[in-house]
Amino acid sequence: MDMFCVDGGRKLRGTVRVEGSKNAGLPILAATLAIQGEVVLERIPLLQDIVTMRRLLQSMGATIDDDRGSSLSVDTREVRESVAPYDLVRQMRASVCVLGPLLARFGKARVSLPGGCNIGHRPIDIHLRGLAALGADIRLESGYVVAEAERLRGADVDLGGIFGPTVTGTCNVMMAAALAKGRSVLRSAAKEPEVADLGEFLNAAGARIGGLGTSVLEIDGVDELHAVRHRIIADRIEAATLAVATAITGGDVLIEEAPTEHMTSVIQVLRSIGIVVEAEGRALRVQGTSDYRAVQLRAEPYPGLPTDVQAQLTALLAIVPGESRIIDSVFPDRFMHAAELVRMGANIRVHGNAAHVCGVTQLSGAPVMASDLRASAALVLAALAAKGRTEIRRVYHLDRGYHAFEKKLNSLGASIERRTDQVGPQIVPAPHLDLVRSAIRQRAGTK
Numbered sequence: 501m502d503m504f505c506v507d508g509g510r511k512l513r514g515t516v517r518v519e520g521s522k523n524a525g526l527p528i529l530a531a532t533l534a535i536q537g538e539v540v541l542e543r544i545p546l547l548q549d550i551v552t553m554r555r556l557l558q559s560m561g562a563t564i565d566d567d568r569g570s571s572l573s574v575d576t577r578e579v580r581e582s583v584a585p586y587d588l589v590r591q592m593r594a595s596v597c598v599l600g601p602l603l604a605r606f607g608k609a610r611v612s613l614p615g616g617c618n619i620g621h622r623p624i625d626i627h628l629r630g631l632a633a634l635g636a637d638i639r640l641e642s643g644y645v646v647a648e649a650e651r652l653r654g655a656d657v658d659l660g661g662i663f664g665p666t667v668t669g670t671c672n673v674m675m676a677a678a679l680a681k682g683r684s685v686l687r688s689a690a691k692e693p694e695v696a697d698l699g700e701f702l703n704a705a706g707a708r709i710g711g712l713g714t715s716v717l718e719i720d721g722v723d724e725l726h727a728v729r730h731r732i733i734a735d736r737i738e739a740a741t742l743a744v745a746t747a748i749t750g751g752d753v754l755i756e757e758a759p760t761e762h763m764t765s766v767i768q769v770l771r772s773i774g775i776v777v778e779a780e781g782r783a784l785r786v787q788g789t790s791d792y793r794a795v796q797l798r799a800e801p802y803p804g805l806p807t808d809v810q811a812q813l814t815a816l817l818a819i820v821p822g823e824s825r826i827i828d829s830v831f832p833d834r835f836m837h838a839a840e841l842v843r844m845g846a847n848i849r850v851h852g853n854a855a856h857v858c859g860v861t862q863l864s865g866a867p868v869m870a871s872d873l874r875a876s877a878a879l880v881l882a883a884l885a886a887k888g889r890t891e892i893r894r895v896y897h898l899d900r901g902y903h904a905f906e907k908k909l910n911s912l913g914a915s916i917e918r919r920t921d922q923v924g925p926q927i928v929p930a931p932h933l934d935l936v937r938s939a940i941r942q943r944a945g946t947k
């Protein structure tokens with residue numbers, strides 16, 4: 501298992517480029533299962549979750565060719581298998597996005613139900629409700645969702661839930677409705693740019709989806725989707741993470757290819773804290789200052805502040821004077837990073853869906869553990885600002901969603917070394933080892 505050793509206290513300076521969006525790339529790769537022809541995807545990010553989705557497609561019989569520079573070709577015409585096995589789905593919840601396209605194409609899909617998750621309870625009831633409304637017969641069998649339908653039919657579907665719209669749920673039902681017979685109207689749909697990008701991709705392949713980027717999608721089903729070439733949008737969450745990294749070190753960085761049009765709420769929040777943020781063409785210039793203010797924030801569905809930036813902002817607010825509060829109304833339990841930040845000297849209390857952060861003057865390096873993707877990013881950012889060395893274990897969480905993150909930050913002047921974690925976080929402390937050894941000796945009848 502890899503870990504990071506970060507020597508903090510260096511200001512980030514220079515220019516860096518944002519990759520393609522993970523959360524657009526994943527459902528778009530899943531959607532290739534519904535397409536009769538070669539799909540060429542540009543700006544597909546080289547990160548672990550994308551590798552997992554590729555393996556899932558290949559396990560079903562897809563041909564994937566990545567020997568084309570920065571683009572990837574996917575051909576699913578030979579796919580005969582409509583099963584997504586537990587071993588792959590358990591590694592990545594977004595695998596559930598294959599449910600809609602498999603069902604639309606084969607009339608049957610068997611997809612492992614995603615299990616527990618470190619950012620909170622994440623049911624897929626709305627995905628299933630939406631597919632059922634399109635005429636699918638859905639049952640649960642030995643941990644698998646089994647969905648069947650001779651031909652999906654268009655319907656009026658409400659995708660609303662108590663925590664707001666569902667991003668991958670909207671993707672799943674939209675992909676199914678694109679190939680259903682007749683017209684569908686999806687209400688309370690997610691407006692995230694990644695959902696709209698999937699819709700643009702499907703439309704370029706022959707689908708007829710209107711209302712993209714709004715909460716009502718009108719879809720006229722078509723019989724077949726054809727070959728297509730598509731450039732995936734840039735990753736607004738990676739761009740935001742790099743912006744917060746710059747701000748937390750008081751640095752000055754030009755973030756190229758930042759999708760500024762999708763970052764309005766993030767830019768507003770950064771400015772309200774006192775960070776200088778300017779759009780320069782397709783780039784975002786971020787400059788830290790010595791005059792940051794505490795703020796009250798709420799993570800919400802798009803166009804609100806993304807929950808995927810909540811942890812990184814919590815790390816920044818940990819060193820901003822005054823009392824800040826950050827509520828996560830999308831994933832109310834997504835605060836695993838708080839306890840690790842406290843180990844670095846932060847003053848954070850979590851109550852329900854809110855973190856109360858009392859800014860401290862300085863964080864200090866400490867051994868910490870990453871619990872999920874964005875929590876890992878928050879720990880890296882905190883480590884950049886901390887005094888001394890921070891060791892971050894379980895960075896495989898980070899690799900799921902960021903490509904060569906430490907290399908990018910090092911190119912801006914950070915000092916992050918990736919090492920193999922020889923010891924591992926699960927080491928049994930020496931006194932316990934002694935107890936275990938003596939118990940074994942006693943059982944074996946020796947002293």
Ligand code: EPU
Pocket residue numbers: 523524526593594621622623624625626627628661662663664665666667668669694807808830831832873874901
């Ligand atoms: N929800 C339900 N029922 C459902 C689906 C969702 O109650 O059937 C609830 C969830 O429990 C949550 C809320 O609705 O409280 C929103 O969840 P959503 O379904 O939108 O999340 P998701 O589609 O599983 C995607 C991103 C996440 C991102 C969320 C919210 C992908 C692959 N994942 O997840 O990204 O946090 O939307 O924007 O697109 C990340 O990149 O780190 C990440 C976790």
